[in-house]
Amino acid sequence: MVLSFALGAFAVVPPEVWARGPDICLWKHLFGLAACPACGSTRALAAFFHGHLAQALAYNRNVMVTGPMLIGLLTQDVISGIMKLWEK
C-alpha cells in the first residue's frame, strides 16, 4: 500500500516540483558532502514514471535499477492481491 502511494506520487507529481522541495540528503547535511550516490533519486524516479528517461538518467543513473525494480514490486503486489481475492 505504501509502495502504491509512493509510485502514485512519483507518477502524479512532476520532477520539477520535487526539485523545488527541500534537500533531504542526510549525508550532505551530516558530512558536508557535495552529493551522495543516492542524490537525485526522487527526481529521477519522478522523471522515470513520467516517461522522461533521459531526464531521469541525468538526475541519477541508479534509476536504471530502481525504476524497473519498483515496477516489478508493484506488479508482484498486484498479482498477490488478485491471488488472495481468488482464494476467498
Ligand SMILES: [Zn+2]
Ligand atoms: Zn544524497
